[in-house]
Amino acid sequence: MLSTLKFIFFTTFLLVLMFSAVVVTVLNTYKPTLRVVLNDKFIGYFSNEEEFEDVYNTLVSEKELIDSNVKAYLDAEPVFTTCYIRDNLITSQNVYTSLRAELKTEYTIYNVAINDEKKMIFNSQDEANKYVTNLKKEVPKVKSEVTTEKVSNLGEMTSIEVADNIFKDIVSRNKPVIVIPKVVIPKATTTNETVSVATANVSAAQGGIWPTTARYISSSFGYRGASLHTGIDIAGRSGDPIYAYKSGLVTFSGWGGSYGYMLKVDHGNGITTWYAHCSKLLVNAGDSVEMGQTIAKEGTTGNSTGNHLHFELRINGTAVNPYGYIIGR
């Protein structure tokens, strides 16, 4: 009798022990977790809502690294369901990848539009404003403005180097040109007398004359690749006369490095002309010259590959295309 009781007690004890072991094992293997679904898409299992928030915040910071002004958001509320799943499922999942795919982004980009055509794209408003402000200053007749756009993906932005080149290009194409009244002068010949005739017909306030007898421009004003050719090259022969563009005061006569032997003549009103690569200089600094006066001889001194006159016209120090300022061109 006693042994039977003992047996029942012992068996019960053993069963309870076994049951507890099973419960403990199950609890250890299957954890209560949050199953997260977004837009009917399964995102993953999280221990709690905070853990989901952490993943979400990490992904937002990731986007903010690309553009600090990004608006990152989810377009639906995540749905949390409690369930029991095995541990290894939690560790093997990649919630970052699945949630990243659902994260929506909105970037603000700033276009520089020239005559309603997008020319530059920036993700900084200051950068776009800078170019538009400078364009309005340099070429006020060109319609330039900043337009704002919202995009879901940040495409390629305009680099500063490219933007600077676009800027220079727009300015050089649209720089206002001072209109010089047309003056009828005899057609070009190769004598000095004709130049003097022309001189007599032109008033001092207007443009100047061709500084050479030849009128073939072998290299025009403007960009040669990245560098600006600040004058026009007029082909000629060694020793050909160089004429003063208009009356003025010689401010420099001598060696100008890559310009070779050169002259600078100040014509007043901020207008200066430069004559470079000369073989001979016939006037000195401080001399007054008359329009059409022979002031130097053509050559190929300095950084030059052949006989020609490099002729520059500067308005308040800035080189402009002299061609537009030559009378009877």
Ligand SMILES: [Zn+2]
């Ligand atoms: Zn030149």
